[in-house]
Amino acid sequence: MDHVSPCEAEARPYNAVSSRWRALFGGAARKVPLDAGFGCPNRDGALATGGCIFCNARGSGTGLGSRMPLAGQWAYWSQRLRARWGQELALVGYLQAFSNTHGPAARLAAVLRELAALPDMAGLCLATRPDCLDAEKIALLAAFPVKEFWLELGLQSSNPATLARIRRGHDAACFAQAVRTAADAGLKVTAHVMAGLPGETRADWDATVDFVNALPVAGVKFHNVYAAKDTELARMHLAGEAPLPELEEYADFVACALARLRPDVVVHRLHADPAHGELVAPAWAGARRRLHNTIAEVLRVRGVRQGMNRTERT
Ligand code: SF4
Known part of the structure; x- marks a missing residue:
């Protein structure tokens, strides 16, 4: 599950979504x-x-999608989260x-109608x-x-060879077009980018961050690549075909990306969270606290602030 912890420190050297939501909702959000x-x-x-x-x-x-209606899922998770974090918790x-x-x-419209009827929804990410x-x-999304x-x-990734290698099925131009169309309609777009994809270099990663910077993107999620059970990546990794980054390497990826990132872009995540029981490798991807602390320490030691090394592109 994606979390914005009520306990996480507010003083961060980047534009964290948790800070935005505290200001917007007047308290913590989950x-x-x-x-x-x-x-x-x-x-x-x-x-x-x-x-x-x-x-x-x-x-x-x-x-749960095939087993429980959205209203049931909402009630189940809302009760659990508020029982733990307090009844004032904002729910997204x-x-x-x-x-x-x-x-x-028409199917999207029907789902959005169901979502709009859920009680006490402060926000929605889709x-x-x-x-x-x-x-x-x-247009349906913009009217929600x-x-x-x-x-x-x-x-x-913005690299065409990487997108083909990971079998993404679309190119970077498709992404850029969708971002522009959505932004023109008034939507805030969050870009998902992955560091450490097979065959990628640091230059590829920097180029992906610069590509995102040059688009009307309002948010970003950084993900570390990890091999999950029953995936082609796990097969490749176990066969020695896809080495995965070390923890320190990933922390360096994040630090450099934050330094390049436009200061106005809202950072929604610094790393992925494998679901329980699905992680094959690397082991550090399942050690959330260690991962979080390592990134924070690298940012602190280097004095990283979002946008400090931004590279202008036209
Ligand atoms: S990650 Fe899975 S669900 Fe998402 S686009 Fe790729 S195949 Fe589809």
């Missing part, structure tokens, strides 16, 4: 995972069947699993692929009645 049962064209045969090499059959979801719905605009616009959007779907809405779009 994401509520919601699974609307969407699929993905990169898995269901519409585009391909194998999926991205790092993706398993859960598609980063809770798996999060449709993470698979591609949440895949399929006909993740999808850039090739699962058109003008009609973007909530105080804070984020459209999350996967890019992972």
Whole structure:
């Protein structure tokens, strides 16, 4: 689950979404995972069947989509989160699993109607692929009645060879077009990017950050690459075909990216969180506190501040 902890320190050298939400909602916020049962064209045969090499059959979801209506999921998670963090906790719905605009616009419209009826929703984040959007779907999203809405779009890398290698099924131009169209409609877009993808160099990573900087992107999520069970990446890694970054290397990726990133971009995550039981490698990807602390220490020691090394691109 994606968290913005009420206990996390506010003084960060980057534009953290937790700070934004504290100011916006007047207190701490937590994401509520919601699974609307969407699929993905990169898995269901519409585009391909194998999926991205790092993706398993859960598609980063809770798996509740086929078993529980959205209202039931919302009630279940809201009660648990508020029992733990307090009744004043702001709740932000999060449709993470698979591609949440895949399929006909009418289906998206029906899901959005269900979501709009959920009680006490402070915000909504909805993740999808850039090739699962058109003008009609973007208009539906832009009209969603909530105080804070984020459209999350996967890019992972701007390098065409990497996108082919990870079997992404779309190119960087598709991502750029979707970002521009969504931003023109008034949507805030969060870009997902991955550091340490097979075959990538530091120059590739820097180029991806610069590519994002040059687009009307309002937010970013940094993900470390990890091999999950039952994925092509796990097979490649175990066969010695896909070495994965060390923890210190990943912390360096994050530090350099933050230093290059436009100061106005809201940082939603600094690393991925493997689901329970799915991690194959590297082991450090499952040690959340150690990972968090290592990144924080690298930022502190280097005096990193978001945007301090920004490279202008036209
Ligand atoms: S686009 Fe997302 S859900 Fe689809 S295969 Fe890739 S990672 Fe999985």
